[in-house]
Amino acid sequence: MIHPSTFLSRALLADAIFSGVAAVALTLGAGVLAPVLNLPEALLRETGLFLIAYTALVGWLGTRESLPKALVMIVVAGNAAWTVASIALLFSGAVSPNLLGEIVVVAQAIATGVFAELQYIGLRRSGSAVAAV
Numbered sequence: 001m002i003h004p005s006t007f008l009s010r011a012l013l014a015d016a017i018f019s020g021v022a023a024v025a026l027t028l029g030a031g032v033l034a035p036v037l038n039l040p041e042a043l044l045r046e047t048g049l050f051l052i053a054y055t056a057l058v059g060w061l062g063t064r065e066s067l068p069k070a071l072v073m074i075v076v077a078g079n080a081a082w083t084v085a086s087i088a089l090l091f092s093g094a095v096s097p098n099l100l101g102e103i104v105v106v107a108q109a110i111a112t113g114v115f116a117e118l119q120y121i122g123l124r125r126s127g128s129a130v131a132a133v
Contacts, residue, residue: 001066008072008122012062015079015115016055022108023051037101072123079116083109 004012026033026048034041058075061067086109089095090102097105 002069002072002123003066003127004061004064004072005122005125005127007125008119009062011115011118011122012058012072012075015075015119016059016062018111018115019051019058020055023048023055026051037104038098039095039101039105043095069123069126072119076116076119076123079112079119083113083116086112 026044028048030041030045030048033039033044037044061072061075086105090097090105095101
């Protein structure tokens with residue numbers, strides 16, 4: 001367990017807010033967004049559903065006075081993997097988004113990569129290990 005720096009807590013909470021907005025938009029608006037972005041409705045909706053759980057986890061982490069360092073590292077690694085996977089999706093040929101769809105996928109990949117970096121910086125600034133309670 002570690003004492004999170006204010007920087008780490010804010011980075012986690014910002015990620016939770018960004019992910020929460022995306023979760024609502026993708027889950028409830030998949031049917032509207034799919035033809036606008038030329039992306040599969042199921043992909044958008046399932047991504048939104050995943051983000052609901054992710055938002056809860058990251059939001060919870062962002063409010064703790066102490067938290068498991070390993071769990072934060074999993075979040076950082078997950079964000080980095082999401083970034084790479086998003087770009088790989090565009091090159092895979094599995095989807096054929098239009099220009100707006102490509103811009104949205106790239107923009108969210110960049111944002112997710114930025115969150116990974118901010119969280120990693122925040123983790124490095126965090127306090128020493130504390131005893132588990």
